Amino acid sequence: MKLTYHMSTKVIMGEKCIRDNAELIRGMGKRALIVTGASSAKLCGALDDVTASLKSAGKSHVIYDKVMNNPTVDCVYDGAAIARREGTDFVIAIGGGSPMDAAKAIALLARQIMPRKKLFSGEFGTDVLPMAHVPTTAGTGSEVTPYAILTNDEIHSKQSISSPALFPKYAFLDVRYLNSLPHQAAVNTAIDALSHAVEGMLTVRAGIMSDLIARESISRISACFDALTGRSLDKENKEQLLYGSMLAGIVIANTGTTALHSMGYPLTYYKNIEHGRANGLLMAAYLEFLNTHVPEKISEILSLMNIDSVNSLRLLLDKLLGGKEAVTLKEIEQYAENSSMSKNVKNTIYEPSVTDMQGIYRQSFKL
Numbered sequence: 001m002k003l004t005y006h007m008s009t010k011v012i013m014g015e016k017c018i019r020d021n022a023e024l025i026r027g028m029g030k031r032a033l034i035v036t037g038a039s040s041a042k043l044c045g046a047l048d049d050v051t052a053s054l055k056s057a058g059k060s061h062v063i064y065d066k067v068m069n070n071p072t073v074d075c076v077y078d079g080a081a082i083a084r085r086e087g088t089d090f091v092i093a094i095g096g097g098s099p100m101d102a103a104k105a106i107a108l109l110a111r112q113i114m115p116r117k118k119l120f121s122g123e124f125g126t127d128v129l130p131m132a133h134v135p136t137t138a139g140t141g142s143e144v145t146p147y148a149i150l151t152n153d154e155i156h157s158k159q160s161i162s163s164p165a166l167f168p169k170y171a172f173l174d175v176r177y178l179n180s181l182p183h184q185a186a187v188n189t190a191i192d193a194l195s196h197a198v199e200g201m202l203t204v205r206a207g208i209m210s211d212l213i214a215r216e217s218i219s220r221i222s223a224c225f226d227a228l229t230g231r232s233l234d235k236e237n238k239e240q241l242l243y244g245s246m247l248a249g250i251v252i253a254n255t256g257t258t259a260l261h262s263m264g265y266p267l268t269y270y271k272n273i274e275h276g277r278a279n280g281l282l283m284a285a286y287l288e289f290l291n292t293h294v295p296e297k298i299s300e301i302l303s304l305m306n307i308d309s310v311n312s313l314r315l316l317l318d319k320l321l322g323g324k325e326a327v328t329l330k331e332i333e334q335y336a337e338n339s340s341m342s343k344n345v346k347n348t349i350y351e352p353s354v355t356d357m358q359g360i361y362r363q364s365f366k367l
Contacts, residue, residue: 005209006164007250009133009144013173013243018049018134019056024170026057028130029090033083033110034063035103041065041094044136044177050092062086064106067095070158070268070275071102072151073116080109083129091131093168096189097140097149097275100133104148104166107131120152120159128163132170136177138241139189139276141196141249143171151269157338158265167253173246178238183231185274186241187320190228192276193245194221195283198301199258200251202290202349207254214251215304220244222305229319259352260286262342263360266335271325280321284314285363293350324365332361 012021025032032054034047041047047063054061064079083091083106091110093103105119107129114124133143142148146166152159178186197217200210221244227237263286264278273281288310291298298310307313327335336357345351352360361367 003207003209005207005254007144007253008164008167009169009171011144011171011173011246013246015174015176016049017174018046018053018172021172022053022056025053025059025132028132028169029088030059031086031088032059032061033079033086033088033091033106033129034061034094035067035079035091035106036063036065036094036099037067038065040096040136040180044180046094046134046136046174046177049174050094050134062088067099067102069098070151071098072153073119076102076105076109076150077116079106083110089129091129092134093131094134094136096135096137097142097192100135100140100142101148101150103131103133105150105161108161108163108166120161122162124163126163126165128165131168132172133168134172134174134177135242135245137181137185137189138178138238138245139192141193141245141252143168143173144246144249145253147253155338155341156266157269157342171246173242175235175239175242178242183233186233187228188274188276188280189245190221190224190241190276191280191283191317191320193241193248194218195260195276195279196248196252196257197221197244198283198287199260200248200255201301202258202294202297203255203347204349205255205347206349210251210254213247217244217247217251218301218304220247225305225316229316256347257344258348259339259342259345259357262339262344263335263357265342266338270331270335271327273325277321280317281324282360282364284310284317285360287313288363289352289356289360290350297349327361327365327367329362329367332358332365332367335361
């Protein structure tokens with residue numbers, strides 16, 4: 001038996017877990033850089049909890065709240081410059097995937113100054129500011145992964161940086177922070193998390209441990225389908241989604257993602273379609289394609305969702321996502337070509353060709 005598994009983030013989950021564990025922050029450094037977006041951390045109460053914990057631990061802080069959806073290379077270089085100028089020696093990220101991914105790149109660049117053309121090369125060391133991550137959505141799992149996904153205008157898509165040094169030291173999961181999340185954002189992030197767990201089982205790097213965790217994640221998230229479609233998420237549902245999202249993050253931290261993520265990136269870059277929604281728009285057609293090559297895997301995944309067919313999944317996703325954006329055949333050709341250059345494609349259990357990906361796009365958008 002061959003087995004590889006790595007997870008270096010300590011996860012603390014529970015209401016008021018940040019305030020109740022302020023002693024963990026005490027050992028991280030003297031001055032924190034809080035990385036977040038413009039408003040969500042303030043609205044949900046996470047920022048108040050973090051700053052109160054910092055104060056009780058005797059730590060000062062500075063806030064960088066300029067992170068936009070799908071953070072850019074400019075954004076993380078600006079954040080790193082502030083971290084150095086302000087003398088911060090640890091980072092706390094608050095938000096969804098965008099602030100958490102940006103925080104990782106900022107933590108790296110604060111300690112390792114490098115030209116922008118080298119950022120995605122992977123040619124950097126292990127000297128990174130220690131991080132604590134506080135997710136305010138149940139979707140990306142970034143709080144437990146070594147990846148940072150950034151918008152790279154040079155390739156007209158999103159691109160990742162990856163290193164074991166980018167694992168956060170701590171992840172604080174508090175379901176209360178999901179209470180101010182709009183329903184459609186909850187849907188999109190839940191689909192993102194589901195995509196991570198599903199794709200983890202469809203990679204060439206999938207293994208016994210990652211599949212075990214992926215099955216649990218898929219089951220937890222799928223148990224909330226009725227509440228998501230009925231717009232009736234309660235506290236228990238939100239806890240299940242938060243937990244399932246974290247598990248899915250652990251999965252892809254070990255397996256990576258597949259061509260589905262690669263195909264979603266152009267939809268986000270060119271059409272400004274939120275990442276989880278982009279994956280959801282493509283998921284049924286993608287699984288139908290793989291069903292002709294690895295039917296036993298697709299059958300297992302559908303069974304974990306308590307869904308009897310790919311078509312039933314398509315109907316569910318259509319109900320959750322609503323009307324689809326307009327995409328032309330010319331755009332599809334461009335998107336498939338862009339996607340084919342992503343390393344995630346080769347990580348797929350059955351690697352799709354450019355023509356295959358064009359077919360998945362056409363089927364997804366009924367062209």
